[in-house]
Amino acid sequence: EAQVTQNPRYLITVTGKKLTVTCSQNMNHEYMSWYRQDPGLGLRQIYYSMNVEVTDKGDVPEGYKVSRKEKRNFPLILESPSPNQTSLYFCASSFMNQPQHFGDGTRLSIL
């Protein structure tokens, strides 16, 4: 089954404790992206990747890191999380300039 898999689905953690949200897709898509969704603000892009070892900033990259060492994986790293990063996060993937497929989301709470 074609899918984008995010883990964990829910996480409650504390300020400053490094965390990683994983994203994996099995569709051989070149393009992968991370978004955060906050009430009234819609989906905002954090980082995207056009292929292995090619990443670039989106609209709200501060406080986040990504890597793309393999085509299927695109982890989102919060090295020192803060409460303003409490949000609903989505990973998405697609072939270039094709509609994106979204993962089920990760609800992250930082206390």
Place this chain on the structure above:
Amino acid sequence: QKEVEQNSGPLSVPEGAIASLNCTYSDRGSQSFFWYRQYSGKSPELIMFIYSNGDKEDGRFTAQLNKASQYVSLLIRDSQPSDSATYLCAVNDYSGSARQLTFGSGTQLTVLP
């Protein structure tokens, strides 16, 4: 900064009516336009995409694009309570080195039985 604006809603329509959702975008170079449906707490699900001026129909859904006016809309005919969700408009600039989708903030639709 590219912008995508949607009518803020919430929008309520009776069951069986036509729901009309609107979206304008700022970048005249935009090439691809998408409508996603998102149920509360769930991930966005693609409903329609349109690349050319005019109308595109798929079942009860019709997407309309007017690039001269920088306007894209989604019509839902014979609205059902199961259509109650937030609808997100997204725009793709097709630029080879730039990021892709820019999303609007969404319009919440409620279909009343």
